[in-house]
Amino acid sequence: MNLTLKIWRQKNAKDKGKLVEYKVTEISDHMSFLEMMDVLNEQLVNSGGEPIAFDHDCREGICGMCSLYINGEAHGPDREITTCQLHMRMFNDGDTIFIEPFRSRAFPVIKDLVVDRTSFERIQQAGGYISINTSGNTQDANATPISKHDADMSMDAAACIGCGACVASCKNSSAMLFVSAKVSQFALLPQGRVEAVDRVMNMVKQMDDEGFGNCTNTGACEVECPKGISLDNIARMNREYLKASI
Numbered sequence: 397m398n399l400t401l402k403i404w405r406q407k408n409a410k411d412k413g414k415l416v417e418y419k420v421t422e423i424s425d426h427m428s429f430l431e432m433m434d435v436l437n438e439q440l441v442n443s444g445g446e447p448i449a450f451d452h453d454c455r456e457g458i459c460g461m462c463s464l465y466i467n468g469e470a471h472g473p474d475r476e477i478t479t480c481q482l483h484m485r486m487f488n489d490g491d492t493i494f495i496e497p498f499r500s501r502a503f504p505v506i507k508d509l510v511v512d513r514t515s516f517e518r519i520q521q522a523g524g525y526i527s528i529n530t531s532g533n534t535q536d537a538n539a540t541p542i543s544k545h546d547a548d549m550s551m552d553a554a555a556c557i558g559c560g561a562c563v564a565s566c567k568n569s570s571a572m573l574f575v576s577a578k579v580s581q582f583a584l585l586p587q588g589r590v591e592a593v594d595r596v597m598n599m600v601k602q603m604d605d606e607g608f609g610n611c612t613n614t615g616a617c618e619v620e621c622p623k624g625i626s627l628d629n630i631a632r633m634n635r636e637y638l639k640a641s642i
């Protein structure tokens with residue numbers, strides 16, 4: 397298929413940036429979206445141009461690095477997939493595709509389609525861990541019984557890969573879905589209860605300090621999340637926060 401691409405180009409964080417039009421031809425519908433971007437970059441390099449910077453790593457939906465906003469949707473038109481799992485068969489010959497970076501005050505553009513998501517790392521550092529030292533003292537998994545229901549919900553929350561699509565999709569740039577997933581995965585397990593109060597207070601404070609907006613329950617984050625993280629986690633985090641505040 398032949399496509400017209402309108403891609404956000406921005407030299408650096410200070411540059412104003414603009415959409416630039418490119419044409420790609422003979423794109424196979426079996427290609428992934430990032431492979432199509434590779435074809436374009438090869439074209440640009442071969443003609444002496446500057447390749448388009450975009451984030452990627454595992455290319456199998458695990459690492460959370462890929463982050464494009466495609467035709468107005470984080471990770472593009474398919475559901476519960478990352479950009480690297482998006483295939484060109486979701487598009488038609490002759491389509492014009494708009495490709496932009498994830499946009500949020502807390503995710504400043506570094507170059508072209510690459511944004512700085514270290515704000516997520518600082519939120520994780522504020523409490524997204526368990527600090528009990530288990531080295532040399534690992535207990536048998538069965539020593540702490542956990543109900544299947546709680547274990548399943550914790551695992552579902554732990555599926556969050558920290559991509560930031562929830563923030564990019566939210567009109568308020570809220571990071572509540574991400575933070576609530578990280579709080580929930582521990583809050584549901586006895587191992588996580590020990591530091592539960594400090595965790596939720598510190599992570600929410602860091603989230604606010606980073607400049608993310610508030611949640612107004614629009615649900616766009618849940619729709620665009622590649623891992624199907626549920627809004628129930630936000631309700632759980634709010635309960636955890638209220639309990640911790642009291």
Ligand code: SF4
Nearest residue numbers: 556557559560562621
């Ligand atoms: S909640 Fe979903 S959209 Fe948000 S960071 Fe985690 S995986 Fe990405």
Ligand code: FES
Nearest residue numbers: 453455460462480
């Ligand atoms: S490149 Fe790792 S999730 Fe897309």
